[in-house]
Amino acid sequence: MSKTRRVMLKLSGEALAGDKHFGFDDDTIRAVATQVKSAVDDGVEIAIVIGGGNFWRGRQSETVDRYKADQVGILATVMNCVYVSEIFRAAGMKTKVMSAIGIGDIAELFNKDKAVKLMKKGYVLFCAGGTGHPYFSTDTGVVLRAVELECQEILLAKAVDGVYDSDPKTNPDAKRFDTISISEVVEKRLGVIDLPASVLCMENHMPLAIFSLNEKDGIANALKGKINGTRVTVQ
Numbered sequence: 001m002s003k004t005r006r007v008m009l010k011l012s013g014e015a016l017a018g019d020k021h022f023g024f025d026d027d028t029i030r031a032v033a034t035q036v037k038s039a040v041d042d043g044v045e046i047a048i049v050i051g052g053g054n055f056w057r058g059r060q061s062e063t064v065d066r067y068k069a070d071q072v073g074i075l076a077t078v079m080n081c082v083y084v085s086e087i088f089r090a091a092g093m094k095t096k097v098m099s100a101i102g103i104g105d106i107a108e109l110f111n112k113d114k115a116v117k118l119m120k121k122g123y124v125l126f127c128a129g130g131t132g133h134p135y136f137s138t139d140t141g142v143v144l145r146a147v148e149l150e151c152q153e154i155l156l157a158k159a160v161d162g163v164y165d166s167d168p169k170t171n172p173d174a175k176r177f178d179t180i181s182i183s184e185v186v187e188k189r190l191g192v193i194d195l196p197a198s199v200l201c202m203e204n205h206m207p208l209a210i211f212s213l214n215e216k217d218g219i220a221n222a223l224k225g226k227i228n229g230t231r232v233t234v235q
Contacts, residue, residue, distance in 0.1 A: 006045035006119065007223060008127075008146035008154045009036075010138075013054035013080055015157065015213050022054060029084055032219060033091040036124060039223035040093055045119040046223060047149055049127050049142045050084060052076025070134030074100075077138065078107055081128035094123045100132030100141070112148050119149070139197035147204045154201075154208045155222045156192070161212035162230035163192055179231045182208070192232060201234055208232035 011032065018025025040046060055076040061069055078099055085095040096118050099107035107128050115125050130141035146154045160168060161176070163185065168174040182201050185192050192210060193201070201208065211222050211229030221228065 003152075004043060004045055004120075005225065006149065006151050007047070008142060008149065008151045009046060009048045009219070009223065010142045010154065010156045011048065011050045011084075012158070012213075013051040013076065015159070016050065016080065016084065017054040024054070024083055026087065029087045030091065032084075033088045033093070035217060035220035036088065036223065037091055037093055038220045040122060040124060042224060044223050047115070047119065047125040047127055047145060047151065048081075048084075049138060049145060050077055050080040051138045052080060055079065067134045070136075073138075074129050074132070074134075077130055077141075078103060078128040081126035082106060085124070085126050088124055094121070095126060096123050097126040097128055099127075100129035110145075115149060125149075136196065137194050139193040140200065143193070143197045143200040143204075143206060146206055147200065151206070154206060155219075156208060156210045157213040157219060157222070158210055159213060160210075161215065161228065162210050163190055163232065165190075177230050179233060181233050185232060201232075205234045207234055 016025065016029055017023055018028035036046060052073045056072050081097045085097050088095050097107045098110040098115055100110055102109035110127065119125050127145045130136060130138050131144055142154060163177045163180055164174040166174045182198055186195065186198050209222060209227045209229060209231050211218050211227055215228060
């Protein structure tokens with residue numbers, strides 16, 4: 001019997017805002033929900049982390065210091081998970097929001113054993129609050145939760161369709177990698193994820209895949225293991 005596929009999906013907060021570039025765009029979220037449901041119906045176990053960029057970018061204020069700015073970003077990820085999880089429920093999925101910080105009945109504190117049990121029962125797990133600490137990005141929170149939940153892969157839905165050797169927006173001759181090692185990503189400073197997250201991937205042998213958020217059925221395909229983008233290996 002083949003092992004059930006369990007993956008971590010990272011969505012950017014900005015992507016959820018659609019053309020509004022701030023807050024939420026329900027049509028955009030519903031489109032994501034439809035694709036996720038397709039994978040859930042096929043038996044894929046899914047955890048999701050959402051960035052907070054549709055509300056707050058960590059260092060956007062010259063008045064608020066880094067520590068407090070990061071706390072605001074942590075709260076933004078909680079808001080995103082609570083809102084998006086409700087759209088997913090409306091699409092017919094069971095959801096659970098767990099956070100690195102407990103917030104009453106809004107989001108309970110992350111518990112690995114309970115989280116795994118829920119995923120095995122078909123719940124989509126939303127992991128909010130990053131690591132729960134300032135000075136760590138959402139990238140680090142994604143890898144941390146993926147390792148804890150024993151996911152097979154981290155899926156990064158981005159505005160670009162993979163990892164390139166230079167910026168494809170400014171260089172029409174930029175080369176896309178089909179496969180690249182995480183050590184090469186770090187060495188060439190390709191910016192897939194930040195350095196602490198990259199090290200965590202290497203130490204725990206957690207592979208990544210990067211694909212376009214805008215590709216038709218791109219999320220559904222990636223969740224089922226069909227990557228039209230770049231695979232980042234840890235070998």
